Amino acid sequence: LxxxxxxxxxxxxxxxxxxxxxxxxxxxxxxxxxxxxxxxxxxxxxxxxxxxxxxxxxxxxxxESFIESWHIKSNYSNYFEICAPSTCQYTYEKRHDALYILTTFLGLYGGLTVGLKLIVWYVLCITAKVQEYLIDRRRRVEPINEW
Incomplete structure (x- = not known):
């Protein structure tokens, strides 16, 4: 002991x-x-x-779990004959760990940052051009033709 x-x-x-x-x-x-x-x-x-x-x-x-011997006998053909499944499918469940969640949020943040910078830039450019057009239209002097 x-x-x-x-x-x-x-x-x-x-x-x-x-x-x-x-x-x-x-x-x-x-x-x-x-x-x-x-x-x-x-x-x-x-x-x-x-x-x-x-x-x-x-x-x-x-x-070794106090196991002297372990015998595995798999007979898949008998299983499929007895069950006779029409389809065979399985699911795989995966839990997301902290690193996956962190990288997902960082990727989402980076993507939104770049996307919003581009969208805001184009919206501001279009707004400036529309505003310039409206101001230019007001300033335009049109001659009056009197007969």
Whole structure:
């Protein structure tokens, strides 16, 4: 057994070898003062992929989810025969993170800035030309032809 700052740190660095030894198991039972009344000696002769199982770190067992073997049997043809879907589609959901939102807003701001500068410039030019035309029209002197 290993002792760490937190019990979980010590547990992850420990092995199960004490649970395979009768003397160590008795000491552990005495230390826990009957909190765990039914401590059983583990059988080392049972085959395991964690070899030797007595010296495998508990961290390794936790990381491997205590799974000895995992068998995946996929039969998609049977699935499609039973379900007989007329169409097959899937959806992909993606959450936008802070960086995506920030760049989107900066792009929107930049696009609006450039777009509004161009629009305001052309509107001001057209307004100035219309105003100049109106002023020029008022100033224009037309001769009066008297017969």
């Amino acid at each position: 290993v002792i760490g700052c937190l019990p979980i740190f010590g547990l992850r660095l420990s092995t199960l070898e004490c649970l395979y030894s009768p003397m160590c198991l008795q000491k552990l039972s005495n230390l826990t003062k009957n909190i765990y009344n039914n401590l059983w000696l583990l059988n080392i002769s049972i085959p395991s992929r964690f070899t030797p199982v007595s010296s495998t770190l508990i961290r390794t067992l936790i990381d």
